[in-house]
Amino acid sequence: MKDYKLYLIDLDGTVYRGDETIASGVNFVHRLQQEGKDYLFLTNNTTRTLEMVVEKLAKHGVVTDTKHVYTPSMATATYILNKHPHDKKIGVYIIGEIGLKSEFLNEHCEFQLNEENPEYVVVGMDTDLTYHKVRVATRAIRNGATFIGTNADLNLPLGDELIPGNGSQCEFIAAATGQKPLYIGKPEPIIVDMALKLTGHTSDETLIVGDNYNTDIRAGFNSDVDQLLTLTGVTTKEDIAGKRKPTILVNSLDEYKI
Known part of the structure; x- marks a missing residue:
């Protein structure tokens, strides 16, 4: 072996x-x-912060720390920062939950929420997805924003059910914009x-x-x-x-x- x-x-x-x-x-x-x-x-999974992942693992008997967890939220932020090493503020519009938003807005001061003319639209799993969010994302992408999906999972297992995943959300926006996302996860x-x-x-x-x-x-x-x-x-x-x-x-x- x-x-x-x-x-x-x-x-x-x-x-x-x-x-x-x-x-x-x-x-x-x-x-x-x-x-x-x-x-x-x-x-x-981009819905949890690193601390939330560590806490969930502890409940299942695994003791670890945040240095041993890596998510598409982290990889997406790093990917964008590598494209803009000297920019002070990078405008982003984010569809997603606390894990994704926390990574961009709490961990990296280089990012700034922007609904009007963001440089990037970042889409992660969002169980509170609304038509308004899709509309804002669609407008921004049509106006030139780079479209990034944290992962392409079309479905997610939940008990005995397969529920729509982030890939399904991204397909919705891709159909509306005619633009395929760059996937990170x-x-x-x-x-x-x-x-x-x-x-x-x-x-x-x-x-x-x-x-x-x-x-x-x-x-x-x-x-x-x-x-x-x-x-x-x-x-x-x-x-x-x-x-x-x-x-x-x-x-x-x-x-x-x-």
């Missing part, structure tokens, strides 16, 4: 499933911690590349771990990072029949030897 130096770990479907703890996922993190392995929770390589830079590790010494073939595993394919697919979440063996196989496939993370 390859000796990986960094593990990029998905959350929902891997460590927990909604409010339900996935024991094999929690045990896997505990084993990484005991072995002193470097890890980063790489989630597509998994399966795009942008968020993985930024996570690697943050940790100082290379792609060939990293393993991405998750339950979703279309996001987690494809993120590995797209960024040349090895992949571990656990069948404790949304993807089944039948789902990947005839498709490119992940580096490692397990029924649960208890089967993986660190």
Whole structure:
């Protein structure tokens, strides 16, 4: 078994499933911690702040800190800042919840909310999406604002239900504007590349771990990072029949030897 130096770990479907703890996922993190392995929770969820993610993990038996969490909110802010290294204020219009807004407005003073003529429209999951928000976003994009989606998830699991995800919201706006968004989160390589830079590790010494073939595993394919697919979440063996196989496939993370 390859000796990986960094593990990029998905959350929902891997460590927990909604409010339900996935024991094999929690045990896997505990084993990484005991072995002193470097890890980063790489989630597509932008609705929670880093502190909220850490608090939720604690409820499932995982004790960690904000330095071990990386979200599309963080990656999106960094992506834009890298495009404007010397600008004092960057106008943004944000559709999203506290996790996304907090990252842009509390963590980075370079950003300024602007509904009239923003340079960027950033769209994250928003369970309070309104027609007014879509209208403002549409007008700004038609007037030249860059359209960024934090992730392209069309659906999200909620109990036994699949609910509309951020990708569905972005499709709404894309249809209204004729502009496709630039996506940052998994399966795009942008968020993985930024996570690697943050940790100082290379792609060939990293393993991405998750339950979703279309996001987690494809993120590995797209960024040349090895992949571990656990069948404790949304993807089944039948789902990947005839498709490119992940580096490692397990029924649960208890089967993986660190």
